[in-house]
Amino acid sequence: MIETQELTRRYGETLVVDRVSLTLPKQGLTAIIGANGAGKSTFLGMISRLTAASAGAALIDGLDVAKTPTDALAQRLAILRQDNAIAARVTVRDLVSFGRYPHSKGRLTADDHARIDDALAFLELEPFSDRYLDEVSGGQRQRAHIAMVLAQDTDYVLLDEPLNNLDMRHARAMMSLLRRAVDERSRTVVVVLHDINFASCYADHIVAMRDGRVVAAGPPDHIVTTATLRAIYDIDVEVVTVRGYRTVHYYR
Ligand SMILES: Nc1ncnc2c1ncn2[C@@H]1O[C@H](COP(=O)(O)OP(=O)(O)OP(=O)(O)O)[C@@H](O)[C@H]1O
Ligand SMILES: [Mg+2]
Known part of the structure; x- marks a missing residue:
């Protein structure tokens, strides 16, 4: 389990991650979504200790990452940076x-x-x-x-925008691979995605961030709605259920 307790990062006076307290269950696929600058990479960076927290804590299986020796952490958690x-x-x-x-x-x-x-x-x-x-x-x-x-x-795998630069075939293959890592190898995967449809079809849990805060978290059916997506991105999209999955559509 990954747990964050009032995890906070400031740059000068600016709060870029603002007291985020979250529990991400073990053996699941969590997608983090949110606009550019919402604080997603900073949040992931603090969980993996690439970025120091200004306040609060991140715990992995109860271990405070700030106090865990580097080798011990690297045997539990791997991160792909953006x-x-x-x-x-x-x-x-x-x-x-x-x-x-x-x-x-x-x-x-x-x-x-x-x-x-x-x-x-x-x-x-x-x-x-x-x-x-x-x-x-x-x-x-x-x-x-x-x-x-x-x-x-590692048991925990954090990936910051792994679909960058991937074509359709490889993007889908990547999401299937992450799904299999969860289902067949009991991994805990946390992935930052901008493609809401991939998040909707493959994730167990979606965390939506805005301005350093979590504005919504839950299963895809709760997050992938016109109202929630408007609250995150300030745009209106149409949500259509296809083969049981909510999918986002927008038009010119
Ligand atoms: N070293 C830094 N100094 C000052 N501000 C920073 C620094 N790193 C990040 N920020 C700011 O913190 C905020 C959050 O950045 P972060 O990279 O976490 O966003 P993000 O949600 O990952 O965005 P994106 O989708 O563009 O990758 C942004 O406003 C960014 O400009
Ligand atoms: Mg980022």
Whole structure:
């Protein structure tokens, strides 16, 4: 379980995450939605300790992340950042192998290699695995970063806009993969999404943020409504149920 207690981040006088207290159940897929600047990345950053909290706490299985040793945290939780700019000239396979570092400390075992191969295959990266990151397309690079996060093999997986740069086929494959990680491997996945339809079809739970606060949280059927989406984005959309899932439509 991930629990936040009045988690807060300020920059100067500006509150960008404002006393957020949330419980995200174990073994589920939670989507975080909200407009640009709502505080989604900052919130995820504090849960994973990439960003220091100004006040409050984040707990993973009861452990305060601010007080948990880095190795212990990295064996429980992996995060895909929104802007993963790896400047070094590393190959796709090297990048994915970094995901094993918390386990192997640089000495890769046969089991580590097997997991790296598994992650490369899962993300359909085998044809590019020996290319440098600046020699693959944006979507292939994004998939390589996701493979690294999955290779870390943690119970908790946080992904900040993993669908960036992915085409329709790979975006859907990514959501199915996250769903399977929850259903078949009992993972807890928290994912920032701008595509409400993916959130609606794949998530168990949606958290909607606005101006640093949670304005709504619940199952997709409660969140994906014209009124709630207006409260989050200030636009009117049409919500249509297709095959049992609420889907959002907007027109010119
Ligand atoms: N280092 C910083 N210094 C000052 N303000 C910052 C800093 N980082 C983020 N902010 C501000 O905090 C607010 C929340 O940013 P955050 O990146 O969490 O938003 P977000 O919901 O992830 O948005 P997006 O959908 O665009 O990724 C924004 O207004 C942003 O400008
Ligand atoms: Mg963000």
